[in-house]
Amino acid sequence: MNGSSNGDRLTQSAVNIKTRDHIRRVETGKFSNPPNGNGSTSGHYSSLDEMDGERRPLLGHHNLASTLHAEPGFWRHLLVNPQSSPGVDSPNPFVKWPARAWNVTKVTLFSSWINLLLVFVPLGIVAGRQEWSAPWVFSLNFFAIIPLAAVLSFATEEIASRLGETLGGLVNATFGNAVELIVSIVALRAGEIEVVQASMLGSILSNLLLVLGMCFLLGGIYNMRSADGHGMEQSFSQGTAQTTCSLMALASASMILPAALYGVLNQADEDHKTESILVLSRGTSIVLLLLYVLYLFFALRTHKKLFEPEAQSAASTEEEHEPLLGPWSAGLVLVVTTIIISVCADYMVDSIDALVATGKISKTFIGLILIPIVGNAAEHVTACVVAVKDKMDLAMGVAIGSSIQIALLVTPALVMLGWAIGQPMTLHFETFETVAFALSVLVVTYTVQDGKSNYLEGAMLLGLYFIIALAFWASPTDALGKALGMLPGQ
Template identity: 85%
Template structure:
C-alpha cells in the first residue's frame, strides 16, 4: 500500500467536515448548553466548541477551498431554507425572482413588483388600502355623501402612511441636511394636497379649519399622547421613585417662540377686522387680504431662516446629547434604518401615491357640502378634527412609539416640528396659492378658532418650557384637546360660518 494513503493530512479532511456539520446543526437547533465533544471532539473541541459562534464561522473561512462549496450548500438549507417560488414571489420582502434577469421584459416587471411588495409590507396600516378602490368607485358612481366621505376618509389614511414611508426612504439617502429639507417639504403633504383641492373648490372655511386642526392635533393630541404614554411606561426608576422624561430645553424654547409668532399672525388679522367696524365689507376684505398676503411672505421667509438655523448654523441645538446616547443604547432602530428602496423607486412611489391621494381628496371634498347639508356635522368640525386625523395618523403612531422608548427629543420633533411646518410653511403657502388662482384665502380665522389656537399655544409653551414631561402634563394637553373638540362638535352647523 502506498504510504501517502496513510498520510495524517489526508485523514483530517473528512473528520473536520463531519465535525463542522455537527457544529452547524447545534447552532441551527439552538442548543447552546449541549456538550460540544464526544470522542472525536476532544482533540479540537477547545478551539471550536468552547469558543464563540464567531470563532466557529471564522474557522470555516480558513478551511480548504475544496470543502467550502459543500459547506456553503449545506448552511443555507438549515439557516435560511428555500421559501419556494410562490412564497418568494408574493411574500418575501428582500428580493423577487427575476430582478437580475438579463431579459428586460422579465427584469423590469419584477423590479416594479418588488417595489410594490416592499411598499405594501412597510406598515400594518396598509391593510386599509382596500378602501382606496372602494372610495374612488363610490365617488365616480355618485354614492350618497356619507359613504363617499367615509370611504375616501379611510382610504387616505394608509396612503398617508405610504407617503411617509417613501419620504423616509428618500431622506435617508440624501444626508442629514438635504434629508431634513425633504422631510420638511413632504412631512405634511397630505394636508397640503387636501387643502389645495378644497381651495380650488372654494371651500376656504374647510381649508382654514384643517390648517388650524393640524396644528392643534400635533400640539395637543400627539404631544399629549407622547407625554402620557411615555410617562406611564417610564414612570419610575430602578429605585421605585417617580421620574420625568427629559428633552432639549433649547429646542422647546425655540419652537415655542415660533408657535407664539404663528399665533400672533392669526390674532392680528382678527383684531384688524374687529377694528374696521365703520368700513364697508369690501374695504374690510381688501385690508385683510393685503395684511394676510404680506404676513404670509414674512412667515415663509422666517421658515426658510428657521431651516437654515436648525440644519446648518445651530444644528447642535437640535441634536442633544441625550438623543445620541439613547440611539446608541437602545439600538437606534429609527435612526439606523437601512433604506429598502432606491431613490428612483422611492420617488416613483411618492409620485404615484400623491396622484392617488389627490383623486381620493377630490371625491372627499366634493361630498362635504352634501354631508353638511344633512345638519349632523359642520364644516368647521370636519376641517378641525377629521381631516387632521387623516393626514397625521402615521406620524401620531411614530411619535407615540418613540416616546415609549424614551426618545422624547424625536417625539418633540415629530409633534411640534410638524406644527411649525403647518403654521409657517403650509398655511402661508396656501394664502399665496389662493392669491395666484383668485381665491380670497386669508389669515383671518373665525374668532373662536383664533382664541382656541392662542390658548393651545400658551398651554403647550408653559408645559414644555422646563424641558421635562410626565403623564400628568400629557393628560392636561389631551384634556384641552377634548374640550376644544367638544366645543366645535356642540356648536350649531351654521354658527361659526361668519367671521
C-alpha cells in the first residue's frame, strides 16, 4: 500500500514536471502540444501550434494571458528582423495596419547600408526651410538625396520583380534615372537650363566612363588570372555592346548637329538662329523618343535573345530575388520617396546660384560631376559588385543601359517638357561639352567592341573621366555660362 502511494506520488511528480516544463517551453515560444495526464500530448492546442509566432504576443489570448509572457525574441523580431514583423497577419485591424506600416518602413530602411545617410534628410529640409547658408543647404540636401535614390531603386526593383521581364524592364527604364529626372525638372522650372544640360551630360559620362571604368578595373583585378595562373579577360555579350554603342553614337550626333548648325548661323549673323535651334532640338527629341521606344521593343520582345546569352548563364547561378514588399507597399514607398526627393532637390537647386556666386565652383561642374553622383550612387555600387562576381553582362546593362536611358529618353523628354512650360531647353550643348561627350563615346566604343574587358581598359576609362572632370573644374566659373548664354534663358 505504501509502495503504491509512493508510486502514485512519483507519477504525479513526473506529470507535474512535464507540465511545468511545457509551460516553460510555452513561455519561451518553444511548445507544440500540452501533455495530458498520461504524459503524452494531445491535439487540444494544435491551432496554437500552427499559429505564426509573430502574432502571439500582439493578439493576447485571454486563456493564456495570466500564464504566458512574450517570447524573449519578440523585440528583436519587431525591431531588427529585416523580413517580417509581429502582427502583420493579425485579424485585428488596429494591430494589422500599424504592424504592416512598420514592417514596410523597416524592410525599406534595411534594404541598403547607404540608408545610414537618411539622417541627412531632416537636416537638409530644416536647412532649406530655415534658409541656412548656401553651402550648408546644398551639402545637406546633396547627401540626403543619395540614400533616397537607393530607396527609390529598391522600391523599383520590388515592383519590377513582380511584373515579369517585359513590364519589369519598362519599369526599370522609367524609374532607373528618376532622381536625375526629378532634379532636372526642378532645375528646369527654375530656369537653370545650364544645370539641366550639364546634369544630363554628366549622367551619361558618369555611367560610360566612371561606372564602366570601375567595373572593368575592379572586375579585372579580382578576376585577373585563370585556374592555371595565366592572365585572363572578362567577357560579355558583344552584340549588346555593339547595339548600345551604336545608339550612343546616334545620341552624340544629336548633340553635334545643333552645335554645328548654331555655328553656321552665328557666322551668317542670322537673326532667327534661336528659333532654328529650338525647332531642330524639338524635332530631334521626338525622333530620339521614338527610337528609344523601338529599342525597348527590339530588346525586350523581338530580339531579346541577342541580349541574353551570357546574362542568362550568369543569372542562373543567382538565387531568384524574392520580393519583400507587396506591389501596393512598394508603390507607396515609391510615391513617398519621390515627394521627399522633390523637396530636397528644390532646396538644393535654389541654393546653386548663391553657391556659384562665391566663385569657388561653377554651375557646369555641379551639374556635370556632383548631381550624377547623387542619382547614381546605388547603381554604381551594384554594377561594381556584379563585376567583381564576373557577371559583366549585368554590369554592362547597368552602366551603358542607364546611359541610353538618359540620352534617348530623359534628355529629349526634358526638351519636350521645356517646350510645354515655356523654357527654351535645347540639345545645343556648349562646344566643349559636346566634344567631351563625342570623344567619350568614341573611346568606349573602341574599348567594348571586342566583347572583352580587363583592368587596363578600366583604368583608361577612369583616366578619361578624371581628365574631363579636371577640365571643367579648372575652367573659370562663368566661362562656360557665357558660352551658353547666347540662347535666352541660358
